[in-house]
Amino acid sequence: KQEVTQIPAALSVPEGENLVLNCSFTDSAIYNLQWFRQDPGKGLTSLLLIQSSQREQTSGRLNASLDKSSGRSTLYIAASQPGDSATYLCAVMRNRDDKIIFGKGTRLHILP
């Protein structure tokens, strides 16, 4: 059974710092991995999607890496801003027709 774990559960950092959020998954036979952002009372916004054949994806100040063999992914946020404060969720799709399994998320707070 696929399980997704995110560490830390919560993180507070001063504005301007670079930071890394971690995600691990127990079954390396994944088809893709996504990072989502969730703001309070809002739905999820997909930030980055990494196919199993890829090692990383970048969008602006965000960079996500994937190491399938070790069952790990990281989301790197450069030059953090107060507007980055949100919950970040990692999710994996085990194969093409399988459902997405989410982690519990990391609650990020950027201190002005």
Add this chain to the structure above:
Amino acid sequence: GAGVSQTPSNKVTEKGKYVELRCDPISGHTALYWYRQSLGQGPEFLIYFQGTGAADDSGLPNDRFFAVRPEGSVSTLKIQRTERGDSAVYLCASSPRRDAGSVQYFGPGTRLTVL
């Protein structure tokens, strides 16, 4: 452009009552998903529609939960004899198709509270 919308945004009901939650996907999206998110948890898959048919309902917790999508667009999640443990945010998502390269677009959710 219009995203995924869900109504109501909040629903408070009493134990034992019947509720319906509605999802309007992005126009033209054939795939539609329902998830349930409890406090402090990530979303958990409930059911997936491809067009009008439920292609995967393995996440529905029991037979009190049922979902329909009769015309391949709007979907309704129905919960009978609600229990306090059903309290959660119910999220709907749609995508142009269901495959590994297709991003799911999420609605804001319906917060269900069962008293």
